[in-house]
Amino acid sequence: MLILAIESSCDETSVAIVEDENVLSNIVATQIDVHKEFGGVFPEVASRLHIENINFVIKEALVKSEKTFADLDAIAVTQGPGLIGSLHVGMMAAKTLAWSLDLPLIPVHHIAGHIYANKLVGSFEYPLMALVVSGGHTELVMMYNDYEFEVIGKTQDDAVGEAYDKVARQLGLGYPGGPIIDKLAKQGQPHYTLPNVKTENPIDFSFSGLKSAVRQLMLREAREGRELNVNDVAYAFQHKAVETLMKRVKHALSTYDVKTFVLAGGVAANAHLRENVEALKQQVGDINILVPPLWACMDQAAMIGIAAFDAARLRPAGSCDISSFSNMTL
Numbered sequence: 253m254l255i256l257a258i259e260s261s262c263d264e265t266s267v268a269i270v271e272d273e274n275v276l277s278n279i280v281a282t283q284i285d286v287h288k289e290f291g292g293v294f295p296e297v298a299s300r301l302h303i304e305n306i307n308f309v310i311k312e313a314l315v316k317s318e319k320t321f322a323d324l325d326a327i328a329v330t331q332g333p334g335l336i337g338s339l340h341v342g343m344m345a346a347k348t349l350a351w352s353l354d355l356p357l358i359p360v361h362h363i364a365g366h367i368y369a370n371k372l373v374g375s376f377e378y379p380l381m382a383l384v385v386s387g388g389h390t391e392l393v394m395m396y397n398d399y400e401f402e403v404i405g406k407t408q409d410d411a412v413g414e415a416y417d418k419v420a421r422q423l424g425l426g427y428p429g430g431p432i433i434d435k436l437a438k439q440g441q442p443h444y445t446l447p448n449v450k451t452e453n454p455i456d457f458s459f460s461g462l463k464s465a466v467r468q469l470m471l472r473e474a475r476e477g478r479e480l481n482v483n484d485v486a487y488a489f490q491h492k493a494v495e496t497l498m499k500r501v502k503h504a505l506s507t508y509d510v511k512t513f514v515l516a517g518g519v520a521a522n523a524h525l526r527e528n529v530e531a532l533k534q535q536v537g538d539i540n541i542l543v544p545p546l547w548a549c550m551d552q553a554a555m556i557g558i559a560a561f562d563a564a565r566l567r568p569a570g571s572c573d574i575s576s577f578s579n580m581t582l
């Protein structure tokens with residue numbers, strides 16, 4: 253089955269050609285350089301850039317895969333969650349292709365795509381637990397079957413990627429904050445102490461307190477006339493954020509029966525988190541642990557194409573009547 257998949261939920265316009273879960277091409281037109289000037293994603297600008305890019309990216313994906321419209325068996329598209337204007341552009345392109353080529357339309361959940369990106373590195377044996385860490389989501393998800401998801405823990409406030417971006421903004425480091433803090437943290441030392449994150453449920457998350465604690469630390473150092481060591485702040489924040497994630501993961505793994513554990517979402521690219529998940533392999537020998545390659549942690553259409561194979565079998569088919577949703581349950 254040859255699928256053309258479209259992902260446009262945020263600030264990347266991406267199209268992939270995926271054949272039986274093998275990625276033949278995956279084109280990503282990123283808008284990051286434009287949004288950097290605004291210090292974050294500017295939704296209206298994002299939608300306009302998706303419109304400018306989408307046709308060119310579709311064409312590029314076909315050319316790179318050496319396929320034509322006539323070879324396709326289905327069109328897959330991210331239905332949500334995300335920025336509504338951005339999602340609409342991908343959805344309209346997908347509906348147009350499905351209608352004009354008379355092909356089935358497969359709506360895919362963005363987070364399902366992030367989880368399924370792990371199929372690039374291994375197979376899913378159930379029960380499977382996913383740690384989903386992105387700019388909009390921080391949650392623990394259980395899967396007992398293909399394309400069936402149960403959220404067992406989630407953030408009570410900010411997502412971890414959002415906290416990275418906000419802390420970077422407080423420090424005047426630019427956007428997106430995750431990769432910048434990750435890089436600076438590698439040059440930092442354990443000099444500052446940040447408080448532990450507390451949640452009522454041991455597998456829920458919370459990051460807004462940690463973000464505020466960084467702000468308090470900055471104000472305190474300024475008040476006391478000390479120069480702030482930004483690398484050390486990055487180190488302290490990164491270590492506390494990853495420690496918070498790993499504590500929840502370890503607790504959840506000790507209470508749920510799990511055969512496969514996967515890391516998913518943009519923050520899965522974080523070096524310190526990846527090291528910690530690698531170390532987990534030694535501690536939980538009988539659980540198969542999967543971590544996507546760096547390129548597949550980011551938003552791209554290959555993950556939507558891979559998830560589409562199960563979505564097509566197990567979820568209602570799409571039609572030209574379906575809509576995009578900025579909020580959507582998994």
Ligand code: KG4
Pocket residue numbers: 262385386387388389412413414416417428429430431434517518519520521522523549550551
């Ligand atoms: O999954 P994603 O590309 O978009 C959403 O679905 O939200 O995730 C983007 C998030 C941003 O908050 C970005 O700062 C964060 O992932 N991120 C990172 C790293 N690379 C990207 N956070 C920490 N360390 C990184 N290396």
Ligand code: ZN
Pocket residue numbers: 362366386387517518550551
């Ligand atoms: Zn994403």
